[in-house]
Amino acid sequence: MWWSPGRTAGACLRMQLLLLQPCTQSRWRWRWRWKSSSDRLCSRMSSSTPPWRLLFFGSDEFAVESLKLLTSSRNANEGIVDTLDVVTLSGNVPVKRFAQQNRLTLHSWPLHDVTGQFDVGVVVSFGCLLNKGLINKFPHLLPRWRGPAPVFHTILHGDAVTGVTIMQIRPHRFDVGPILNQELHQVPQCCTADQLGAVLARKGAHLLIDTLKNLSETMENKREQSQAGATFAPKINKTMSWVLWEEQSCDQIDRLYRAIGSRTALRTTWDGRTIKLLDFVGKCHISLADERKRPVPGSVSYQKESNTLAVCCKDGWVGFKAVLHKKRLTAADFYNGYLHQSLQKNSPAQTGGGMFISRKKELSQEDRRGLDSVT
Secondary structure (H helix, E strand, O other), X not given: OEOOOOOOHHHOOEOOOOOOOOOOOOOEEEEEEEOOOHHHHHHHHHHOOOOEEEEEEEOOHHHHHHHHHHHHHHHOOOOOEEEEEEEEOOOOOHHHHHHHHOOOEEEEOOOOOOOOOXXXXXXEOOOOOOOHHHHOOOOEEEEEOOOOOHHHHHHXXXXXXXXXXXXXXXXXXXXXXXXXXXXXXXXXXXXXXXHHHHHHHHHHHHHHHHHHHOHHHHHHOOEOOOOOOOEOOOOOOHHHHEOOOOOOOHHHHHHHHHHHOOOOOEEEEEOOEEEEEEEEEEEEOOOOOOOOOOOOOOEEXXXXXXXXXXXXXXXXXXXXXXXXXXXXXXXXXXXXXXXHHHHHHXXXXXXXXXXXXXXXXXXXXXXXXXXXOOO
């Protein structure tokens, strides 16, 4: 789940509620699961204290940050972590590599019976749903994050504030439980999703340790989430990489690049072929021969001085230093090999020569819904 600051209800898919504050901030979640029986919970909380026997569920680099801090806490004998085992997915994933390097006991997924072996389960960016039977084997279970791609959507929609949150969860439903702990974070200007994710991973790892130190007191002071302002942060896919020159502004294309550019290149079409747009340089200020004529969105202008391809979008021009068209081409190479010839032969307004064409009309209905979340 994800909160978009300052956006109307019609602009966001309303889902479950995230935060206690008005709809002006986005937050990331650590999700906790306790035994469903309130009597057993109270009994357990009154008698349970650190150090904890922990079972950690995780897979990617984001999860590694929390696992690092838990490992350090165990090794330092801080009285928080007694034992630390790891459950991860098959393949050479970052969490598995870290566990092997630090000689942590590894368990394969799906997990076999662990009844009575652990006090707390910590789930950080794991990628698989835990069933009710497994959840109920833990006195405490702490999953992490809400929604498939909250960091990406924070950048994509220009959120000014984000944060990390520890929250309690319930079986069969994600991200609906009360808030246990929370810390805000100002989103730096012009940062990428990777940069923001790294900062939040470290911040969240420390918040997790603080919560484990005072688990009983934290549970007693938990607070319910608000009933407004939640939206869904869908998984990032290649569909979102298509640029819609007629509909997207310079700022929207900039945020799109910073959100997904490290995972998948922005794309458009040229002469019926897919073009990948590389080395984004942001908004361009260019002078046209005839200022009275409004350029058509998708029009391409080669800027020789800066060796940049400037592309007209909804409210201005954005630049790219290179493209992938059969092979990687610099802006000068693309101009000399393709753009210059096309402009000589055709009138852009009549034939589409000298233009990048948006692909939205060719997409399926499902793909269009993915693109609509970007615009």
